[in-house]
Amino acid sequence: MIEVLVSVLLLAGASFMVLASVGVLRLPDLPTRMHATTKAGALGAMLTMAGVAFYFSDSTVVARAVAIVIFIFLTAPIAAHVIGRAGYFTGVELWEGTVKDELRERYDSESHKLSSGLDDKEKPAPSGKKEDGPN
C-alpha cells in the first residue's frame, strides 16, 4: 500500500520536472522560462521528497525531507527574483509577443527611481534600450 503511494508521488514529481524542463526548453524568453522552472521544479522536488518521507517513515528522515522542502520553497523565489532582476536590468530582450512591460516606462535605469504613476508631471525619459546595468 505504501509502495503504491510512494510510486505515485515519485511519478508525479518526475512528471512535473519533465514539465518544467519542457517549459525551459520551449518557452520564448527569460521570464516565461523562469515561470516554468520555479514553480514546476519546486513542486517536483517537493513531491519527490514527500515520496522519500513516506517510504522511510522514520522521524529523522521525515524531518530532513521537510527541511529540504522548506529550504527549496524559501530559496526558489529569491533566486528567481534576483536572476530575473539581473536579466531585466542587463537588457535581456523580451519575447516579441509581449503585451505589456509596465516596468520599462515607469523605471529610470540611471537613477533607479520607480515612478508610481500618480505623479503625472514629468515622467522619466523612456529609455528605449538599456545599455548598462546598475553600478
Next chain:
Amino acid sequence: MLAVSINIVYFLLSLAMLFAFIRLTRGPSLPDRVVALELITSIVVGYVGVHAIETGVASLLDVAIVIALTAFLAAIGFARFVERGGVKDD
C-alpha cells in the same frame, strides 16, 4: 511495483535533464543558462531522493540538502555577477 516505477522515474528525470541541458548549451544569454542550471540542480535533488529510496540509504538526503544550498548560493552569485556588469551577452 516500486522497482518498475523507480526505473520510469529515472528515465523521466534523465529526459528532464537532457532538455535542461539543451537549454543550458543553447541559451542566448547568461541568465537563461543560470535558470537552466537551477533546474538541473533541482532535478539532481530528485535523483538523490530516488536513489535514497532505491538503495535504502537515508543518509543520502544530506547530499540533497547540500546540493540545494549550493544551487541557491550559485544562483545568487551569478545574479550579482550579471548585475554588477559581467558579460552582457555570451
